[in-house]
Amino acid sequence: MRILVTGGAGFIGSHLCERLLGEGHDVICLDNFFTGSKRNIAGLLDHRSFELIRHDVTQPILLEVDRIYNLACPASPIHYQYNPVKTTKTSVMGAINMLGLAKRVRARILQASTSEVYGDPQVHPQTEGYWGNVNPLGVRSCYDEGKRVAETLMMDYHRQNKVDIRIVRIFNTYGPKMAENDGRVVSNFILQALKGEDITVYGQGEQTRSFCFVTDLVEGLARMMSCPDFIGPVNLGNPCETTILEFAQKIIALTGSRSRIVHKPLPADDPKQRQPDISLAKEKLGWEPKIPVEDGLKKTIEYFDGILSLG
Ligand code: NAD
Ligand code: UDP
Numbered sequence: 001m002r003i004l005v006t007g008g009a010g011f012i013g014s015h016l017c018e019r020l021l022g023e024g025h026d027v028i029c030l031d032n033f034f035t036g037s038k039r040n041i042a043g044l045l046d047h048r049s050f051e052l053i054r055h056d057v058t059q060p061i062l063l064e065v066d067r068i069y070n071l072a073c074p075a076s077p078i079h080y081q082y083n084p085v086k087t088t089k090t091s092v093m094g095a096i097n098m099l100g101l102a103k104r105v106r107a108r109i110l111q112a113s114t115s116e117v118y119g120d121p122q123v124h125p126q127t128e129g130y131w132g133n134v135n136p137l138g139v140r141s142c143y144d145e146g147k148r149v150a151e152t153l154m155m156d157y158h159r160q161n162k163v164d165i166r167i168v169r170i171f172n173t174y175g176p177k178m179a180e181n182d183g184r185v186v187s188n189f190i191l192q193a194l195k196g197e198d199i200t201v202y203g204q205g206e207q208t209r210s211f212c213f214v215t216d217l218v219e220g221l222a223r224m225m226s227c228p229d230f231i232g233p234v235n236l237g238n239p240c241e242t243t244i245l246e247f248a249q250k251i252i253a254l255t256g257s258r259s260r261i262v263h264k265p266l267p268a269d270d271p272k273q274r275q276p277d278i279s280l281a282k283e284k285l286g287w288e289p290k291i292p293v294e295d296g297l298k299k300t301i302e303y304f305d306g307i308l309s310l311g
Helices: 011-022 038-044 084-105 141-161 185-195 214-226 244-255 279-285 293-310
Strands: 002-006 026-031 050-054 067-070 108-114 165-170 199-202 208-210 234-236 241-243 261-264
Touching (some): 002 011, 011 026, 011 038, 011 214, 067 214, 084 108, 108 214, 141 165, 185 244, 208 244, 234 279, 244 293
Parallel strands (some): 002 026, 002 067, 067 108, 199 261
Antiparallel strands (some): 208 241
């Protein structure tokens, strides 16, 4: 098949492109390189089935494709808050443009949605039936509400125009190729530990997250895309929940670092708890994460160690 991956030069997108090429597909990677990088796809550029297009999803584009993975959108809070108006445009205009393309060429389209659609959740763990607790006015709203509108657009194009859609709600994902400057907790803690710098825990570190290794996540995306009769939304994530303080301690132990833990102010609207209920993914896709967090973290630490040694 000919498959379009928007945001294909980003962290998750580049792993997905690699996997799809490995399965023998033709892959078109579309990216504006806001948070993605050529380094992420450097190993793919010479592949005869790989094409790279520098393009912004807020602008329409016509391509002949069979499948679309719509991943284009900055994912880390500091990057999506850098230009919040652009973030909303990317989610909303990007979804409209990609859905318009899917409708025109009759492609199946998968939207990378997020656990942020649940906001600061009052239901724990989060199930797909939960409508969420999102602040529409806060600093995270550009991302949360943009992704919620993208889900609405997916459903409306499906009902109104019979577009073949899939919606996945991705929970915190980590692994090699995360941008080292993206301010997310995994890259921050690992880099701080490797450099012997203070580890910055925001607040008391009692807030929880559940971390999924990127290859597990990509397996879930591929299964959802090929699932014949289930449009979602479906949660994809690792239910293994940890407090951020415990997570910092784990990274110190795994790196053997002498870094100290310091506390910094908790950012506004930081969700207090997050854990996916993945019963639906298990039932409909036969999917669950396989990589234990320690193994995934070791691979990620190795990756960042390599980046640091490049200087
Ligand atoms: P990332 O920032 O590494 O990748 C996003 C990619 O989209 C980058 O390559 C970026 O340059 C590109 N992009 C951004 N705006 C664009 C635009 N207007 N036009 C074209 N390209 C654009 O982030 P990621 O972690 O790989 O996330 C990929 C997708 O998965 C995002 O949609 C994100 O919302 C979603 N997601 C990720 C996580 C996670 O934990 N990583 C969790 C939930 C949802
Ligand atoms: N966090 C932290 N120190 C950091 C970066 C993040 O304590 O240096 C916390 C952050 O406040 C949040 C959690 O780690 O509670 C996950 O943050 P991240 O930005 O990775 O993702 P998100 O908040 O979108 O889940």
